[in-house]
Amino acid sequence: MLEYITFDLLAQLLINGILFGTSYGLAAIGLSLIFGTMRIIFLSQGAIIILMAYFCYSLFASLTIDPYVSILILLPGSLLLGAGIYNLLFRRATAMEDKNISLLIAVGLMFLLENLMATVWSSDPVAIRTAYTAFGIKFMGLRISFTRLMGFVMAVLSTVGVTLFLKKTLVGKAVRAASKDMVAATLMGITPHRVNAVAFAIGIGLSAIAGIALATTYSFDPYFGFIFSLKALIALALGGIGSVVGALLGGIILGVIESLAAFFISSGWSDAISYGVFLLVLMFRPEGLFVRSVKKA
Numbered sequence: 199m200l201e202y203i204t205f206d207l208l209a210q211l212l213i214n215g216i217l218f219g220t221s222y223g224l225a226a227i228g229l230s231l232i233f234g235t236m237r238i239i240f241l242s243q244g245a246i247i248i249l250m251a252y253f254c255y256s257l258f259a260s261l262t263i264d265p266y267v268s269i270l271i272l273l274p275g276s277l278l279l280g281a282g283i284y285n286l287l288f289r290r291a292t293a294m295e296d297k298n299i300s301l302l303i304a305v306g307l308m309f310l311l312e313n314l315m316a317t318v319w320s321s322d323p324v325a326i327r328t329a330y331t332a333f334g335i336k337f338m339g340l341r342i343s344f345t346r347l348m349g350f351v352m353a354v355l356s357t358v359g360v361t362l363f364l365k366k367t368l369v370g371k372a373v374r375a376a377s378k379d380m381v382a383a384t385l386m387g388i389t390p391h392r393v394n395a396v397a398f399a400i401g402i403g404l405s406a407i408a409g410i411a412l413a414t415t416y417s418f419d420p421y422f423g424f425i426f427s428l429k430a431l432i433a434l435a436l437g438g439i440g441s442v443v444g445a446l447l448g449g450i451i452l453g454v455i456e457s458l459a460a461f462f463i464s465s466g467w468s469d470a471i472s473y474g475v476f477l478l479v480l481m482f483r484p485e486g487l488f489v490r491s492v493k494k495a
Contacts, residue, residue, distance in 0.1 A: 206339050211457050217346035219453020220353035223446035224408040225430035226437060227360060228401035230445045233434075234377035235397040236292050238300040244427030245311040246402060250276060250409025251418050252319050258326050265326055265414045266348065272406040280402025283307070284395045292394055308424065315420035325417035349411030356407050357446045360400065364442065373397050377440060432476040438486020447488055 225243055232240045250272055257263040257271065287307065291300040333344040364370040375383040376393040384390055412418060412426075429452060437448025452472060459468040479487070 210340050211461055212454060213340060213342060214346075215454030215457030216450050217343065217350050217453070218457065219433070219450040220350045220446065221408055221411050221449070222426075222429045222433040222452050223437075223449025224353050224356060224404050224411070225426060226433035226445035226449050227357065227442055228404040228408075229427075229430050229434050230437075230439055230442065231360075231373070231377075231397045231404075232401045234440055235373060235380070235394050236288065236300065238288075238292070238297055238304060239431070240304050240401070241301070241424070241427050242304045242308040242311065243401070243405060243430060244423030244425065245308045245315075246276075246279075246405045246423070247409045247412060247426055248418055248420060248423040249311055249315060250406045251413035252315055252324075252420075254410050254413040255319075255324055255326055258328075265328065265410055269352075269407065269410055272410065273403055276406035277399045277403045280399035281395050283402065284398035288394070288398070289391055292390075308427075312420050312423065319420065321419060321421070323417040323419045326413050328414070331414070343415070345411075345415040349415060352407050352411055353446060353449075356404055357442055360404070361442050363400075369396055429472065432472055434486075435476055435479050435484075436487055438488050441486065441488050444486055444488030448486070451487075 225247060229240060229243055232238065232243075253272055253275075254265050254268050257268045258265055263271070287303050288300055291303055294300075330344050334341040335344060335347065336342075364374050372383065372388045372393050373396055375386070376388055376390065377397075380390055383393070430449070433449035433452045434445055435448070436451050437444030437446070452475075455475060456468040456472055459471045463471070
C-alpha cells in the first residue's frame with residue numbers, strides 16, 4: 199500500500215481532515231466557554247448542533263432559504279435559546295456545590311432533544327442538496343469541497359470573533375475573569391449569573407454555525423449529536439480548556455487523525471484511535487497541547 203502513497207494523496211488526506219475537524223473545533227469552543235464559567239460538561243452541545251442542522255434543513259426544504267443565508271435567522275435565535283436554556287434549567291443548578299446536578303440536567307436535555315427531533319423529523323437520515331453541494335475547487339492538483347471550505351471559513355471567522363469579544367469588550371473580559379476565578383470576579387462586582395448567561399448564549403450560538411456547516415456537508419439524524427459531543431470533548435482536551443484558538447486547533451488535529459486513520463488502517467478504527475489519543479492526552483498532557491503548563495514549586 200505504501201508504494202501507492204503520493205504527496206498529492208497525503209496532502210488531500212490532510213486537507214480533508216483539516217476541513218472536517220473545524221466542525222469539532224466549533225463545538226469545542228462552545229464547550230470551553232460553558233465549562234470555563236459554569237464548570238459543567240455540557241453534553242447537550244452535540245444535540246443542539248443537530249437541532250440547528252434540522253432547522254437549517256427545514257428552512258431550505260420549506261422556504262428555499264439558502265443554508266448560508268439561514269445563519270441570519272439561526273444565529274440570533276440560537277443566542278436567545280442559549281440564554282433561555284441557562285435561565286430556565288441551569289441558573290439554580292450552577293449555584294449548587296454539586297456540579298453533578300448540572301451534568302444530569304445536560305444529559306436529560308440531550309435525550310429530550312433527541313426524542314423531540316425523532317418525533318418531528320423522524321429517525322431517518324436527511325441531507326441538504328443544493329446546486330453547490332457536489333462542487334469542488336481544484337487547487338494545485340487537489341480537490342477542495344466547497345461546503346467543507348465554507349465550514350472552515352465560518353469556523354475561523356467565529357474563532358476570531360469570539361477571541362476579539364473576550365479580549366476587547368467589557369463583557370468579554372468579565373467572562374474571562376469569571377472563568378479564571380469566579381469568587382474573585384464576584385468580589386470585583388461581576389454578576390455570576392449574567393456572565394454565565396452570556397457564555398452559555400455564545401456557546402449555543404456557535405452550535406448554530408456548526409449545525410449549518412454540518413447540514414450542508416453531511417447527512418445526519420437525531421442521534422448523531424452524542425457522538426459529536428464526545429468528539430468535541432476530545433478536541434477540547436487536545437486544545438486545552440480556556441483557549442479558544444486551542445479548541446479550534448484541537449478539532450483540526452482530531453479531524454486529521456481520523457482522516458489518516460480511516461485511510462491507512464480502517465474507517466472502523468478511526469473512532470477507537472481518536473479515543474486512544476484522548477486518553478493519552480489526559481494522562482500525559484491534561485492541560486492540553488496549546489495551554490502553557492504551570493509547574494508548582
